[in-house]
Amino acid sequence: MTEPYAVPVPKGYRVGVWEVREPIATGAFGSVYEARRVGDDEALASRAGDAETLPRTAALKFLPTGTGTPRQLTHLRELVDREVELHRRLKQPRLIRMYDTLVVDDPAAPALDGATVLVLEKAEGSLSALLAADPRPAAGSALLAQICEGLAQLHHAGWVHGDLKPANVLLMADGSARLADFNMAAEMEGTHAYTPAFSTPDYTPPELLWSEIGERGRRIRPSADVWAFGVLAHLLLTDSFPLPGATPTARRDAAAAYARGTDDLRLSPELPDDWREIVRDCLTRTHADRVGTRDLLRRVEAAAGTGRSPRLPRALRGRRSRGTTVLAAATAVVAVTALGYGVSNWTDTDTQGRGGGASGAGTAKVTAATYGASELRTDKGVPVAYRRLIVDSAHDCVQPEVTPALIAALLKAESDFDPNLSDPSVGEEGEYGIARWTPSLLRWWIRADGVPAKETPEPPLSPAESIPAVGRYLCYMEPLLRQTGLSGDRQVLLAAAYRTSTKVVNNAGGVPPKYRDYAARVAHHLKEYTPPGKQ
Numbered sequence: 281m282t283e284p285y286a287v288p289v290p291k292g293y294r295v296g297v298w299e300v301r302e303p304i305a306t307g308a309f310g311s312v313y314e315a316r317r318v319g320d321d322e323a324l325a326s327r328a329g330d331a332e333t334l335p336r337t338a339a340l341k342f343l344p345t346g347t348g349t350p351r352q353l354t355h356l357r358e359l360v361d362r363e364v365e366l367h368r369r370l371k372q373p374r375l376i377r378m379y380d381t382l383v384v385d386d387p388a389a390p391a392l393d394g395a396t397v398l399v400l401e402k403a404e405g406s407l408s409a410l411l412a413a414d415p416r417p418a419a420g421s422a423l424l425a426q427i428c429e430g431l432a433q434l435h436h437a438g439w440v441h442g443d444l445k446p447a448n449v450l451l452m453a454d455g456s457a458r459l460a461d462f463n464m465a466a467e468m469e470g471t472h473a474y475t476p477a478f479s480t481p482d483y484t485p486p487e488l489l490w491s492e493i494g495e496r497g498r499r500i501r502p503s504a505d506v507w508a509f510g511v512l513a514h515l516l517l518t519d520s521f522p523l524p525g526a527t528p529t530a531r532r533d534a535a536a537a538y539a540r541g542t543d544d545l546r547l548s549p550e551l552p553d554d555w556r557e558i559v560r561d562c563l564t565r566t567h568a569d570r571v572g573t574r575d576l577l578r579r580v581e582a583a584a585g586t587g588r589s590p591r592l593p594r595a596l597r598g599r600r601s602r603g604t605t606v607l608a609a610a611t612a613v614v615a616v617t618a619l620g621y622g623v624s625n626w627t628d629t630d631t632q633g634r635g636g637g638a639s640g641a642g643t644a645k646v647t648a649a650t651y652g653a654s655e656l657r658t659d660k661g662v663p664v665a666y667r668r669l670i671v672d673s674a675h676d677c678v679q680p681e682v683t684p685a686l687i688a689a690l691l692k693a694e695s696d697f698d699p700n701l702s703d704p705s706v707g708e709e710g711e712y713g714i715a716r717w718t719p720s721l722l723r724w725w726i727r728a729d730g731v732p733a734k735e736t737p738e739p740p741l742s743p744a745e746s747i748p749a750v751g752r753y754l755c756y757m758e759p760l761l762r763q764t765g766l767s768g769d770r771q772v773l774l775a776a777a778y779r780t781s782t783k784v785v786n787n788a789g790g791v792p793p794k795y796r797d798y799a800a801r802v803a804h805h806l807k808e809y810t811p812p813g814k815q
Contacts, residue, residue, distance in 0.1 A: 285303060285306040285311040286306050286310055286311050286344070287306075287310055287311040287342040287343070287344050287391070287392070287395060288311070288391065289303075289311065289313055289340075289342055289392065293392075294318070295315075295340065295382055295384060295397050296380070296382050296397075296399075297317050297318060297334070298315040298316070298317060298318070298338065298340060298382075298399065299315060299316055299317075299318045300313045300314075300315050300340065301313065301314045301315055301316055302314045304339060306664065310341055310342055310343040310344070311341075311342050312339050312340065312341045312342075312400075313339070313340050313342070314337065314338075314339060314340075314402065315337065315338050315339070315340045315399075316336060316337050317334055317335070317336050317337070317338070334379050334380065334399070335379070335401075335402070337402050338379060338399050338400060338401065338402050339399075339400045339401065339402045339403070340397050340398070340399060340400075341397065341398040341400055342384075342392070342395050342396075342397055343360055343395060343396045343397075343398070344391070344392075344394075344395050345360060345383075345394055345395055345396045360396050360398075360463070363378075363398065363461075363462045363463040363465070364378070364381055364398070365467075366439060366462045366465050366467075367398075367462065369437075370433070370434070370437050370439065372430070372433040372434075372437075373433075374426060374427075374429050374430030374433055374457070374458060374459060375430060375433065375434070375458060375459050375460075375462075376400060376401050376403070376450055376458040376459065376460040377400065377401040377458075378398055378399065378400050378401075379399045379400070379401070380398075380399040381396065381397065381398055381399070382396075382397040382399065383395070383396055383397070384397060400460075401452075401458070403450035403451060403452055403458065403460075404451055404452060404453050405450070405451045406446065406447055406448075406449060406450055406451065407423065407446040407447070407449035407450075407451065407457070407516075408445075408446035408447040408449075410451060411446055411515070411516070411519075415519040416516075416517070416518070416519050417516070420516045420517050421517070421555075421583060421584040421585070422584055422586065423449075423457055423516065424509075424512075424513050424516060424517075424580055424584060425580050425581050425584040425586050426456065426457040427444075427449055427457060427459065427509065427512065428509060428573075428576060428577050428580040428581075429577060429581075430457070430458070430459035431444070431459070431505050431506075431509060431573055431576075431577075432573050432574060432576075432577045434459070434465070434505075435502045435505070435573040436573075436574075438467055438468045439465055439466065439467050439468065439473070440465060440466050440468065440473045440475070440500050440501065440502050440504065440505055441459065441462070441464070441465050441505050441508075442464035442465055442466060442473075442475045442500055442504065442505070443461060443464040443480060443483070443508075444459070444483060444505050444508035444509060444512065445480050445482070445483045445508065445512065446512065446515070446516075447461075448460050448461040449512075466500065468502075471501065472499045472500065472501055473499070473500050473501070475498055475500050480528075480744075481528045481529070481531070481532045481744055482511060482521060482528050482531055482532075483507070483508040483511050483512065484504070484507075484508075484532075484535075485503070485504050485507035485508075485535075485567065486535045486536055486538065486539030486565070487539065487566070487567055488500065488504060489532060489535065489536060501567055502573055503567035503568075503570045504567070505573075506562050506570045506571060506572075506573060506576060507562060507563060507567075507570065509562055509576070510522070510558075510559045510560075510561075510562025510563040511562075511563070513555060513558065513559050513562070514547065514548065514551060514559050517550075517551055517552065517555055518548040518550045518551050520548050520550075522545055522546070522547055522548070522559065522563060523535050523538060523545070523546070524546055527672040527675060527676060528668070528669075528672055529672055529673065529676050529748050530676070538565060539565050539566075541565065545560065545563060547559060547560065552583075554582075554583040555583055558571075558576070558579050558580060558583060561576075562576070649664050649667070651667045651668050651671055652667060652668075652670070652671030652684050653811070654811060654814075655671065655674070655683060655684045655685065655810075655811065655814065656670065656671060656684040656685055656688055656809055656810075656811070657685075657808070657809050657810070657811050660808050660809055662688045662692075662697075662809060663697050665743075666688075666691070666697065666714070666743055666747060669743060669744065669747040669748065670684050670687045670688050670691070670747060671684045672748075673687055673747050673748045673750060673751030673752075674686070674687055674751055676748070676751055676752070676755075677751050677752070677754065677755035678755070679754075679755050679758040679759070681754075681758050681770050681771050681774055682751060682754045682755050682758065682774070683771070683810070684809075685806055685809040685810040685811075685814070686754070686771045686774070686775065686802075686806055687747070687750055687751060687754070688805070688809045689775070689802050689803075689804075689805035689806040689808075689809055690715070690750065690754075690775050690778060690802060691714055691715060691747070691750070692801075692805045692809075693775070693798060693801040693802045693805060694714070694715055694716040695713070695714050695715065695716055697714060698714060699713060699714045699740070699742070699743050700713075700740060701713055701714065701716060702739060702740075703716070706718075710739075712739040712740060712741045713739070713740060713741035713742070713743070713746045714741075714743045714746050714747065715741075715746040715747065715749070715750045717741055717746055717749065719736050719737050719738060719739065719741065720736055722736075722737055722741060722745065722746065722749055723735070723736045723737060725749035725750075725752045725753045725756075726745055726748075726749055750778070753778065754774055754778060757774060757777050757778070757782050758770075758774055760777075760782040760786075761773055761774065761777060761782050761785060761786065762786050765789060766785070766786070766789060766790055767789060767790040768790045768791055768799075769803060769806075771806060772791065772799050772802055772803045772806065773785055773790065773791060773799075775798075775799065775802040775806075776791045776792070776795050776798070776799050776802075779795055779798055780792065780794075780795055
């Protein structure tokens with residue numbers, strides 16, 4: 281394993297009728313393992329709500345609901361409840377199945393005792409992994425028809441997915457596709473639903489990028505899934521995103537400019553004509569103008585040339601590439617990616633460097649677990665879920681001192697990577713989130729173009745907003761530190777300025793005494809996270 285698993289479970293461990301086998305994926309909050317059903321007691325094995333016999337193999341998703349801080353447990357419990365509730369109420373052919381839920385009762389294993397275990401249908405790979413092996417699969421249209429059918433099933437039942445992306449589309453052994461990862465899903469209440477304020481920027485519609493967050497979370501509509509489908513369709517058919525930019529941050533800013541009317545969509549010329557209008561009608565500037573899901577499904581199935589959404593063609597399932605099937609190659613990639621079982625939030629495993637317009641052919645492929653490995657070590661505990669945000673945020677700054685290792689070290693010192701940190705006693709506003717932002721200061725650094733957000737964000741402050749803002753703030757402050765007369769490592773001085781101000785650091789001629797312990801922690805983690813040869 282490239283990264284430590286969030287929930288380490290030894291091979292051979294027994295949970296109910298299941299025996300844990302090989303690891304599949306991990307993320308910030310949970311880990312997924314392949315498991316086999318042991319014993320032949322069919323009465324014991326038939327615990328699924330529809331009296332369906334449990335399969336011989338499944339995917340066990342372990343969530344550490346018996347450990348962690350109260351804040352972490354409250355957040356995790358909410359995500360678990362969302363996913364379990366949807367699985368229990370909806371059983372549709374395009375949604376990944378949940379067969380059972382279990383709770384580990386093992387006081388002898390404190391790290392596992394009390395963990396919630398979801399027994400899920402085992403997939404062979406994810407769309408994300410397939411795209412890494414074959415960026416423009418021949419069956420792209422057929423896959424899109426199946427994905428759209430899954431969205432139609434969700435929306436018809438009154439639910440919004442909330443985090444549609446390639447990593448959350450699973451491919452089964454027979455080549456069929458399933459939607460997965462429902463811990464951001466929410467049931468509609470009239471015209472809206474309410475979800476946690478976490479999502480993947482590349483698939484988030486402009487109206488949600490800086491939306492107000494209330495006590496119940498962020499308001500979301502089915503049109504958000506339609507936007508995500510349009511982005512996914514463009515990516516699947518052209519190997520590029522529909523908005524320009526070399527990083528998620530740049531593409532997010534392009535989405536904001538598009539929503540303001542100061543920029544236009546730049547759809548790839550390689551997008552087939554029968555898909556161009558579909559994608560355009562998914563990616564309208566406002567949610568009200570987007571195509572409805574029922575009409576979208578009809579048009580997608582027509583463009584795919586199917587009356588009903590098909591399975592993947594047998595030719596694709598068995599096609600050989602250098603002695604390996606496409607799905608086998610995808611499965612190999614999946615070994616180090618979050619397989620769409622809902623264990624990887626705020627990141628995806630798409631290919632690095634995709635920009636709008638160009639096809640991106642020949643671009644090197646990396647996974648979230650190894651993203652930016654040449655600049656940020658993969659074996660020192662930086663959570664996989666935040667690697668892409670950290671690396672891309674550093675790359676958006678032209679100052680050489682602002683590195684992925686510095687941002688990671690700062691986040692470690694500020695919060696120990698806790699996205700739910702809440703310290704309301706500090707100052708007049710308090711400090712919140714993974715970077716300990718005060719809401720009024722974060723407002724100034726959410727936007728890359730220097731224009732503050734219209735509204736002051738309200739806690740919880742998501743990593744998707746907080747981490748890029750750290751990069752921008754550090755980039756702004758670095759030239760304000762004196763070029764001469766300061767003692768100490770300039771990166772550590774920059775971190776000290778983040779905690780206090782450049783004026784205080786300049787006046788002190790280095791790290792002020794009050795912040796030396798903090799600076800020492802940053803320096804320790806900076807050295808720890810910087811790869812050999814970069815120090």
